[in-house]
Amino acid sequence: xxxxxxxxxxGLVLVLMGIWVMLTQRNIxxxxxxxxxxxxxSHLVIVAIGYVSNGTAPIIDGGLSLAEAPTxxxxxxxxxxxxxxxxxxxxxxxxxxxxxxxxxxxxxTLSIDAFTDSKW
Amino acid sequence: MLELLIxxxxxxxxxxxxxxxxxxxxxxxxxxxxxxxxxxxxxxxLLGAPDVAMTEASIGSGLSTIIFLYAIHxxxxxxE
Amino acid sequence: xxxxVGSIAIxxxxxxxxxxxxxxxxxxxxxxxxxxxxxASTLGNIMVLVGIAFxxxxxxxxxxxxAYFVLMTNPVSSHELARAANTxxxxxxxxxxxxxxxxxxxxxxxxxxxxxxxxxxxxxxxxATIALNYSQRSSLPELAAAYLDLVPRELGxxxxxxxxxxxxxxxxxLGEVAVLFMVAAGVGLxxxxxxxxxxxxxxxIRRSLQETPSTEIVQNGAKILVPLIxxxxxxxxxxxxxxxxxxxxxxxxxxxxxxxxLLATPNYRIKLAHLNFIExxxxxxxxVVGIAGIILANGFLDNRVLPLGEFGAFFSAGAxxxxxxxxxxxxxxxxxxxxxxxxx
Numbered sequence: 001x002x003x004x005x006x007x008x009x010x011g012l013v014l015v016l017m018g019i020w021v022m023l024t025q026r027n028i029x030x031x032x033x034x035x036x037x038x039x040x041x042s043h044l045v046i047v048a049i050g051y052v053s054n055g056t057a058p059i060i061d062g063g064l065s066l067a068e069a070p071t072x073x074x075x076x077x078x079x080x081x082x083x084x085x086x087x088x089x090x091x092x093x094x095x096x097x098x099x100x101x102x103x104x105x106x107x108x109t110l111s112i113d114a115f116t117d118s119k120w
Numbered sequence: 121m122l123e124l125l126i127x128x129x130x131x132x133x134x135x136x137x138x139x140x141x142x143x144x145x146x147x148x149x150x151x152x153x154x155x156x157x158x159x160x161x162x163x164x165x166l167l168g169a170p171d172v173a174m175t176e177a178s179i180g181s182g183l184s185t186i187i188f189l190y191a192i193h194x195x196x197x198x199x200e
Numbered sequence: 201x202x203x204x205v206g207s208i209a210i211x212x213x214x215x216x217x218x219x220x221x222x223x224x225x226x227x228x229x230x231x232x233x234x235x236x237x238x239x240a241s242t243l244g245n246i247m248v249l250v251g252i253a254f255x256x257x258x259x260x261x262x263x264x265x266x267a268y269f270v271l272m273t274n275p276v277s278s279h280e281l282a283r284a285a286n287t288x289x290x291x292x293x294x295x296x297x298x299x300x301x302x303x304x305x306x307x308x309x310x311x312x313x314x315x316x317x318x319x320x321x322x323x324x325x326x327x328a329t330i331a332l333n334y335s336q337r338s339s340l341p342e343l344a345a346a347y348l349d350l351v352p353r354e355l356g357x358x359x360x361x362x363x364x365x366x367x368x369x370x371x372x373x374l375g376e377v378a379v380l381f382m383v384a385a386g387v388g389l390x391x392x393x394x395x396x397x398x399x400x401x402x403x404x405i406r407r408s409l410q411e412t413p414s415t416e417i418v419q420n421g422a423k424i425l426v427p428l429i430x431x432x433x434x435x436x437x438x439x440x441x442x443x444x445x446x447x448x449x450x451x452x453x454x455x456x457x458x459x460x461x462l463l464a465t466p467n468y469r470i471k472l473a474h475l476n477f478i479e480x481x482x483x484x485x486x487x488v489v490g491i492a493g494i495i496l497a498n499g500f501l502d503n504r505v506l507p508l509g510e511f512g513a514f515f516s517a518g519a520x521x522x523x524x525x526x527x528x529x530x531x532x533x534x535x536x537x538x539x540x541x542x543x544x
Contacts, residue, residue: 170444178452
């Protein structure tokens with residue numbers, strides 16, 4: 001199998017694992033672990049899509065001259081998107097963990113079954 | 121050669137993801153998630169995306185694991 | 201023939217929908233009205249969609265999706281309406297305790313797990329189709345080739361990704377930095393707010409941290425490593441346009457440096473007011489550079505406000521190093537604020 005297919009399949013399997021953990025675990029922190037796994041998997045998928053056969057990094061220096069850049073480098077756009085996505089993933093994880101801490105301080109338990117009352 | 125490395129790294133990613141799902145201890149699950157991020161960072165380097173590799177290594181397997189450990193510390197009542 | 205079957209299905213659906221409307225007008229009670237409104241209208245909807253599928257067979261997939269959405273949302277919304285009516289009208293007949301008696305815990309777990317397995321199986325089929333039909337590229341798409349040509353030529357930056365992130369898509373980068381700022385403020389709101397109980401908790405944490413100081417390895421190691429990590433962060437940020445690196449990576453490494461400081465000296469409390477001031481100042485300067493781009497060059501956050509210089513030199517690529525530094529400072533400050541809020 002080609003390199004991009006291997007990494008793409010790994011990323012998709014990680015996404016499935018993350019979704020499984022988010023659906024079946026009862027501890028809030030384990031649900032957040034599932035979210036982080038799903039995030040890592042989806043970033044793998046994004047970067048795998050940009051790989052070109054025998055490609056190298058899109059940086060014009062001694063290894064890659066300007067003339068041969070359009071034929072030998074990988075796609076720079078998914079890399080740029082993945083950089084943004086990773087930082088935003090960390091930000092969302094931080095907010096989720098802050099909420100988990102506050103929920104624990106409110107009810108002294110981390111099981112999601114304890115939070116069943118709706119707002120009204 | 122490159123394919124062999126990618127196979128090994130993807131195997132490592134899946135193994136640490138499986139560990140993060142199945143381990144009983146929450147601390148070990150968090151560290152396994154960081155390990156999966158680390159393998160993914162090396163994968164990005166081999167896929168020709170060094171910027172993404174640096175970002176994933178420092179944020180995914182560094183800061184993300186650390187704030188998770190802080191959150192675990194604050195939500196266990198086995199203190200004092 | 202198929203059109204006749206389809207028309208009969210649409211007629212049946214219309215009859216059910218009419219009965220739903222009639223029921224909502226004539227039923228005596230809130231709960232019976234809700235029942236008439238959802239049960240009959242769901243069936244009527246799906247019959248009409250089936251009839252349309254007979255008339256236009258190539259729309260079948262979309263119609264199945266619409267039917268799926270109707271099936272997913274109608275019961276949920278009627279359930280919430282019924283709960284609202286129950287709360288407002290004050291009847292205690294439906295309560296979580298009564299629900300728990302109706303569905304014992306083990307059956308609920310089995311149903312939950314079964315639903316999860318069904319969802320994951322369907323997602324697995326979709327993902328397998330994607331993964332099997334994907335073939336690795338052998339040539340770049342047009343937009344990528346255009347970026348690889350434009351960034352070294354027009355912007356003078358050897359690193360194409362930094363050129364994209366800090367000039368062509370710089371507005372997205374500014375939005376992402378705004379999201380990080382919002383997250384730092386939100387974490388501060390959730391974890392840093394006052395209240396006497398929280399003050400006691402924080403004092404207890406500080407006392408326990410003082411009683412168990414960090415070990416010698418961490419302290420001596422931090423004395424050597426913190427300046428090195430800070431220099432490394434500055435190097436990554438300032439060489440972002442020449443090699444791999446840039447604002448985000450350097451900011452994350454800067455936050456790791458702050459984290460090492462916090463781990464080595466547990467008594468140290470970062471002055472959050474200073475960090476907030478530096479971060480806001482960096483954000484303001486980014487917007488000032490952007491507006492200078494509108495006035496002096498081609499657009500917002502265009503990098504040609506400063507001279508492009510020689511390709512590959514340290515001071516080159518216009519305003520990209522300046523933007524990298526400001527971005528790195530801002531991201532580093534925001535991540536340090538988040539870590540400090542989590543620590544204390």
